[in-house]
Amino acid sequence: MTDQTTAVTGGRAHGRAGGQAGGGAAEPRDEPDRRADAKPRNNRAWLLVLPVVVSVTFTALIPLMTVVNYSVQDIFSPNDRIFVGLEWFRAVTRDPEIRAAFLRTLLFSAQVLLVEIPLGVAIAVAMPRRGFWVSVALVVVALPLLIPWNVVGTIWQIFARADIGLGGWTINHVLGIDFNYTLDSTDAWLTVLIMDVWHWTPLVALLAYAALRSIPDPYFQAAQIDGASAWATFRRIQLPRLRGVLTIAILLRFMDSFMIYTEPFVVTGGGPGNATSFLSVLLSKIAVGQFDLGPAGAFSLLYFLIVQIVSYVFFTVLTRTGR
Amino acid sequence: MAGGQVATARRARRQLPWARTVFWLYAATLMLPLLWMFGMSIRPNEDILGSFSLIPQRATLDNYQTFFTDPAWYSSYLNSIIYTSMNAVMSLIVAIPAAYAFSxxxxxGDKHLFFWLLTNRMAPPAVFLLPFFQIYQSVGLFDTHLGVAIAHMLFNVPLAVWILxxxxxxxxxEIDETAAIDGYSLPRFFIKIFLPMIRSAIGVTAFFCFMFxxxxLLIARTITSVNAKPIAATMTRTVSAxxxxxxxxxxxxxxxxxxxxxxxxxVRNxxxxxxxxxxx
Structure with missing residues (x-):
């Protein structure tokens, strides 16, 4: 049991939980400094990091510089190009289609967070805690996370169809509601949203579950002695311990839903009309479909910049709460 | 006494009476679309389009047989397995020493580097489409297994470094220090003592590299055409037909x-x- 708990929560989180249970005064915030001080300074460690730097330079840095190169030029052919400065950036930020896609993606991310975070916590609270069924529950909940993204699309493409899918058929024939995700933009949006909830709520649930299992038993005993209700136990004991993992969950879900591509591409192809044409869907259309190097480059860089800013918040939070 | 304590703890941790029911209902809902797809895969196409039924009337393995006899399908499945395996091995080889250095x-510049790695895990793959398409073509990696394996290192190397x-x-x-006192050199300590200790971590990391x-789909599809075409691309191209x-x-x-x-x-835990x- 202890082994399993350590495995789920990780050595570090477990140690922290133990420290708090022991004295209550052990302040986890002291830890990063102490650890950092104890690490020896050794610049030869760069030799160990060098392979990573080389590989990331080839896979990320050089491509990114190429994008910068595209974004400031108007390229007619490999030998015929002119420098246009920030022209493409101006064009991209004014483009109504890109603006609409940006707002659409933002709205989608907001809805994803609003549904998945509370639902995930609720599932984690309801999950079994002991015995054989813990493993079964973990396997069942984790399964959607390990399915290829395009297959998630295929699953829902089939499931939500009115003629051959159980979900779409039930809505149309049992509930009597006209539902068709290939023709109606609201239906398409809902299908993509429900698909994302199906696909990614398990991640929130697993993260929350790992944190819940690390709460020491005495907390619950104390609550019971005080005669605390189930809600009070959740609100005062469980929820505060979830803060760290929920931050991670919110940021991960934001980032991944903000760059969603494969699932809507398979189910709706961005349509009907532009209803589910998110930023990545639009960008790959401009880049690979139309091969507009300049606008695609400027679009990519702005997109990347937004992600960088959120990443920075993510990094700051992780390095503060994670250790 | 210990037994009594455990019993109290168990009682204290008791969930709301209907919590378990709600959870298993959720689990069943989660499995429903999956089971539906499985049901569809063992029906002949006439039955799928002909009449709607909950349980397949005729079970058949024809669809699977088509998959394993049509080279377009099974070779792209193999392609995916080849490049994902290559990617997992390459990512680990690069990431293990780096993760050790960071830990x-x-x-x-260690903190900056660690952050830079994260940004690559978080970068939208769509951003890298154009340059990947052009660079991989110009260096002869276009439509090769190695090309896709390298391209996927974009997000898998950072992932592996962070997890490890x-x-x-x-x-x-203290283990490192004790080994040093005992006269182990760093490479020997690493191979003889450290790697065996983190065996399971390496296994888990390899699994996640493989999985991601x-x-x-997006990158793999863009930098391949025939020889290294992934199964995911084969599936989406059939849809548009x-x-x-x-x-x-x-x-x-x-x-x-x-x-x-x-x-x-x-890997459930x-x-x-x-x-x-x-x-x-």
């Missing part, structure tokens, strides 16, 4: 879930950790 030493660093930091540094490469072969598509879907479904039992970059 054990401070060095100039999380695991390695859980191992006390396996589920990715006139008259979708639903049974075959469902069969292919079931087959692509199998690698994850086979290993899931062994690490799934959250893997997705949270080793931070949980």
């Amino acid at each position: 054990r030493f401070r060095f100039a 660093e999380g695991f390695m930091s859980g191992i006390p540094r 490469s396996w589920v990715e 006139a008259g979708v072969d639903w049974g075959l598509l469902a069969a292919a879907g079931v087959l692509t879930i199998i690698p994850g479904a086979v290993v899931i039992w062994f 690490y799934v959250a950790k893997g997705f949270a970059l080793g931070r949980v």
Whole structure:
């Protein structure tokens, strides 16, 4: 049991939980400094990091510089190009289609967070805690996370169809509601949203579950002695311990839903009309479909910049709460 | 006394009476679309389109047989397995020493580098489409397994470094110091003592590299055409063709879930950790 708990929560989180249970005064915030001080300074460690730097330079840095190169030029052919400065950036930020896609993606991310975070916590609270069924529950909940993204699309493409899918058929024939995700933009949006909830709520649930299992038993005993209700136990004991993992969950879900591509591409192809044409869907259309190097480059860089800013918040939070 | 304590703890942890029911209802809902696709994969196409029924009237393995006899399908499945395996091995080789460096030493620019790695895991793959397409073509990596494996290192190397660093930091540094006093050189300590200690961490990391490469479609599709075409691309291209072969598509879907479904039992306790970059 202890082994399993350590495995789920990780050595570090477990140690922290133990420290708090022991004295209550052990302040986890002291830890990063102490650890950092104890690490020896050794610049030869760069030799160990060098392979990573080389590989990331080839896979990320050089491509990114190429994008910068595209974004400031108007390229007619490999030998015929002119420098246009920030022209493409101006064009991209004014483009109504890109603006609409940006707002659409933002709205989608907001809805994803609003549904998945509370639902995930609720599932984690309801999950079994002991015995054989813990493993079964973990396997069942984790399964959607390990399915290829395009297959998630295929699953829902089939499931939500009115003629051959159980979900779409039930809505149309049992509930009597006209539902068709290939023709109606609201239906398409809902299908993509429900698909994302199906696909990614398990991640929130697993993260929350790992944190819940690390709460020491005495907390619950104390609550019971005080005669605390189930809600009070959740609100005062469980929820505060979830803060760290929920931050991670919110940021991960934001980032991944903000760059969603494969699932809507398979189910709706961005349509009907532009209803589910998110930023990545639009960008790959401009880049690979139309091969507009300049606008695609400027679009990519702005997109990347937004992600960088959120990443920075993510990094700051992780390095503060994670250790 | 210990037994009494455990019993009290168990009672104290008791959940609301209907919590378990709600959970298993959720689990069933989660499985429903999956089972539906499986059901579709064992029906002949006439039955799928002909009449709607909950239980397949005639079960058949025809769809699977088509999959394994049509080279377009099974070769792209093999392509995916080849490049994901290559990617997992390459990512690990690069990431293990780096993760050790991050977990054990401070060095100039370590925090910046660690952050830079994260941004690549978080970068939208769509941003890299154009340059990948052009660069990989100009260096002869276009439509090769090695090309896709290298391209996927974009997000898998950062992922592997972060996960492994999380695991390695859980191992006390005293072990390194004791080994040094005993006269082990760093490479010998690393191979003889350290690597065996983090065996399971390496296994988990390899699994996640494999998985994230396996589920990715956008990059893999863009830098391949025929020889290294991934199964995911084969599936989406069939969709756009006139008259979708639903049974075959469902069969292919079931087959692509199998690698994850086979290993899931062994990694069940690490799934959250893997997705949270080793931070949980």
